[in-house]
Amino acid sequence: MLKFSLAITLASVALSAAGFPNPTVDLPRTASTTEKAVLAGGCFWGVEAIFDSLKGVTDAVSGYAGGTAGTAQYEVVSSGTTGHAESVEITYDPSKVSYGQILKVYFSVAHDPTQLNRQGPDTGTQYRSAIFYANQDQKRIAEAYIAQLDAAKVYPHKIVTKLEPLKGFYAAEAYHQDYVAHNPYQPYVMFNDAPKLKHFQEQFPEMVKGKTK
DSSP states (O other): OOTTOOOOOOTTTTSOGGGOOOOSSOOOOOOOSOEEEEEEESSHHHHHHHHHTBTTEEEEEEEEESSOGGGOSHHHHTTTOSSOEEEEEEEEOTTTSOHHHHHHHIIIIIOOTTOSSEETTEESGGGOEEEEESSHHHHHHHHHHHHHHHHTTOSSSOOOOEEEEOOOEEEOOGGGTTHHHHOTTSHHIIIIIHHHHHHHHHHOGGGBTTOOO
16 A cells, blocks of 8 residues: 555545435335445545444444455555455444445545556555445345446446455454544545545535534
8 A cells, every 4th residue: 555655536526426326226224233334445544534424334444355364464465465455344324324325425435436456546456446245235236336327427437346245354453443533644644535535525414424414
């Protein structure tokens, strides 16, 4: 991860997120126990920060998915040879936010889903765009939403997000957790993550924790 690069990476800065389409296939918001979603979209710092700010999300954890427990360490994952992607495990209340709405934030402001094995200054399969589905409902909703966005030509290029069955999620090292909140003036954060977080807050104020509209 090029942590000190000054390159700016906005997931969808050219798009108007406010007009980003809602998924036509989704689960209803119903009272239930908490659910989990695991998403990968480049460096996990910024993705975690965005979902930590989303109403209905009770926890967001940076970690690794796609490989085995034995290789789920940052220095090993950074080699790009483990099958892991830097990912975020999102715990959410399905009565307050749906899986489809989580994917809407993921596709619109959290990263660029048309980039293959890279996000901004970071390159390698560990930075791939991937949805690790935990069940067939998550897979069905994700497949339908990708097809919907491609058909609507929301992006100038085809979405390359991979759908992979979730075989395990492994939390990253403690220093990676809440990294954006703890390191707001770190150069990588200032030029790559802070703009994405601001974009989310401006485009979806009604979805931001602590905001009423």
